[in-house]
Amino acid sequence: xxxxxxxxxxxxxxxxxxxxxxxxxxxxxxxxxxxxxxxxxxxxxxxxxxxxxxxxxxxxxxxxxxxxxxxxxxxxxxxxxxxxxxxxxxxxxxxxxxxxxxxxxxxxxxxxxxxxxxxxxxxxxxxxxxxxxxxxxxxxxxxxxxxxxxxxxxxxxxxxxxxxxxxxxxxxxxxxxxxxxxxxxxxxxxxxxxxxxxxxxxxxxxxxxxxxxxxxxxxxxxxxxxxxxxxxxxxxxxxxxxxxxxxxxxxxxxxxxxxxxxxxxxxxxxxxxxxxxxxxxxxxxxxxxxxxxxxxxxxxxxxxxxxxxxxxxxxxxxxxxxxxxxxxxxxxxxxxxxxxxxxxxxxxxxxxxxxxxxxxxxxxxxxxxxxxxxxxxxxxxxxxxxxxxxxxxxxxxxxxxxxxxxxxxxxxxxxxxxxxxxxxxxxxxxxxxxxxxxxxxxxxxxxxxxxxxxxxxxxxxx
Numbered sequence: 001x002x003x004x005x006x007x008x009x010x011x012x013x014x015x016x017x018x019x020x021x022x023x024x025x026x027x028x029x030x031x032x033x034x035x036x037x038x039x040x041x042x043x044x045x046x047x048x049x050x051x052x053x054x055x056x057x058x059x060x061x062x063x064x065x066x067x068x069x070x071x072x073x074x075x076x077x078x079x080x081x082x083x084x085x086x087x088x089x090x091x092x093x094x095x096x097x098x099x100x101x102x103x104x105x106x107x108x109x110x111x112x113x114x115x116x117x118x119x120x121x122x123x124x125x126x127x128x129x130x131x132x133x134x135x136x137x138x139x140x141x142x143x144x145x146x147x148x149x150x151x152x153x154x155x156x157x158x159x160x161x162x163x164x165x166x167x168x169x170x171x172x173x174x175x176x177x178x179x180x181x182x183x184x185x186x187x188x189x190x191x192x193x194x195x196x197x198x199x200x201x202x203x204x205x206x207x208x209x210x211x212x213x214x215x216x217x218x219x220x221x222x223x224x225x226x227x228x229x230x231x232x233x234x235x236x237x238x239x240x241x242x243x244x245x246x247x248x249x250x251x252x253x254x255x256x257x258x259x260x261x262x263x264x265x266x267x268x269x270x271x272x273x274x275x276x277x278x279x280x281x282x283x284x285x286x287x288x289x290x291x292x293x294x295x296x297x298x299x300x301x302x303x304x305x306x307x308x309x310x311x312x313x314x315x316x317x318x319x320x321x322x323x324x325x326x327x328x329x330x331x332x333x334x335x336x337x338x339x340x341x342x343x344x345x346x347x348x349x350x351x352x353x354x355x356x357x358x359x360x361x362x363x364x365x366x367x368x369x370x371x372x373x374x375x376x377x378x379x380x381x382x383x384x385x386x387x388x389x390x391x392x393x394x395x396x397x398x399x400x401x402x403x404x405x406x407x408x409x410x411x412x413x414x415x416x417x418x419x420x421x422x423x424x425x426x427x428x429x430x431x432x433x434x435x436x437x438x439x440x441x442x443x444x445x446x447x448x449x450x451x452x453x454x455x456x457x458x459x460x461x462x
Contacts, residue, residue, distance in 0.1 A: 054103050054107045056169040057107045057111075057171050059168075060173065061113050064115075064132075064137070067131055073122065075115040075232070078176060078208070078234075078244070079106075079108070079208065080241060082108050083233065083234070087238055103227045111203060111206070112172045112173075112174060112203070113171070114173075114176060116209075117175055119178060119180075137166045138168070139167075142210075143162060144159060144189045145158070152254060162190075163188075163191045164177075167201065177189075181404065181409075183407050185218070186215065186216045187249060189210075190211070191207065212248045213249040214402075215249045215402045216243050216247060248401045249402045257309065257310045261310060267316070272315035275313075275318070279320055279406065282362070282366055283320060283408055288340070289340045290324075292336065293333060293336055295324060295330060297324045298322065298400055298412055298413060299321070299412050300369055302321055303321045303405075304412055304420065307405045308412070313405070314431075319367055320365070323369050324368060325371050326370040329355065329370060334357065337366075343360045343361070344462050345365060345462055346385070346461045349383055354382070356380070377394050377397065378397055380392075381393075382437060383459060384438065388450040388452065389438075389446070389449055390446075390448050390449060392444070393423065393445075394445065400413065421442075423442060424441070
């Protein structure tokens with residue numbers, strides 16, 4: 001067998017390796033370096049574009065705030081993206097390009113920045129609008145009826161400013177007008193495009209405010225410096241953002257209520273007037289008590305029907321009905337109500353099943369129904385004290401909105417009509433003075449009987 005020439009083999013390996021290295025070098029210079037060059041070029045272009053966009057955005061906000069300060073309009077920041085960044089200390093998270101431009105909070109990546117203004121601090125000023133125009137701003141103004149002038153006697157006809165949209169350099173400044181309502185809260189209207197309005201003026205789907213009317217507690221404001229600009233912001237940002245997520249407001253249907261009352265005139269007897277006074281006092285007390293416990297509630301049964309149907313209460317109902325999701329139950333709720341001056345009338349069921357509480361105040365009963373979530377339905381229970389029979393009232397799932405009743409800010413099911421039709425059927429708009437809670441509701445079902453041995457614990461009447 002011939003011996004292998006080591007020198008020849010080594011020479012062959014050296015030549016092969018050299019050829020391979022030369023090929024790699026050629027490939028890198030011809031292809032990889034070209035791709036890398038293009039990537040770097042694209043990145044530089046992107047950074048340049050981002051810088052220009054951030055610069056334009058900040059310039060728009062700066063120009064608007066300068067105008068607001070010049071005309072003494074104390075706007076405050078309500079932009080959810082900017083406030084979220086501020087609450088999370090975005091300097092640790094935001095893109096370095098934004099930080100480099102000192103626009104860490106107001107330049108959110110969205111083409112919109114939202115501010116709010118207390119409407120009582122706005123007087124229609126042609127000088128302000130002219131100065132905005134001279135700065136290059138385009139304006140789209142939204143107006144709507146003043147709900148504060150609406151009542152069962154007078155339907156609002158006066159229009160008020162609801163939203164201003166200022167556009168400059170392709171960026172939008174939204175100004176939300178907040179109006180004080182009789183329930184000691186702030187309200188803004190919905191933003192509705194009319195037929196002759198420019199639907200391409202702004203990315204309307206991205207607006208934080210205006211899809212629906214909304215309400216807020218009056219925020220405590222502080223003046224701070226954001227990205228080198230003096231800006232007012234809510235002191236408690238987390239609370240404000242939480243309010244914003246659940247701010248949807250339903251206005252009372254005054255026109256429908258007036259039509260209803262023309263068919264079925266409201267009881268104006270001294271007893272009915274006195275009852276409405278007592279109900280307002282009781283609702284106010286319940287609202288304060290449950291707010292201290294951080295327990296949300298909504299108007300239910302006949303009280304909800306009265307708000308929806310006639311913008312008032314049903315004088316012959318003789319009680320107040322509210323609902324609470326059982327997951328929000330707190331063990332100190334009874335103590336809280338008794339300390340507020342109410343008397344416990346009965347306690348039925350248990351937290352796990354068909355819980356119901358009833359209190360008495362000044363001869364008016366407050367019924368608290370606890371609701372259980374189960375699949376695509378929710379339900380509350382009822383108990384007949386003398387027999388131990390259980391009943392179940394089934395509703396489609398619903399979300400909660402704010403409303404106003406008797407000058408009080410309260411919650412109602414957003415899907416109010418579905419809620420009431422489940423309870424009262426298609427004839428909900430016709431008054432029924434004779435009502436059997438065990439058989440009259442459209443959604444009532446038999447739900448068994450409480451074991452006799454548990455009556456002492458589950459059926460307590462005082």
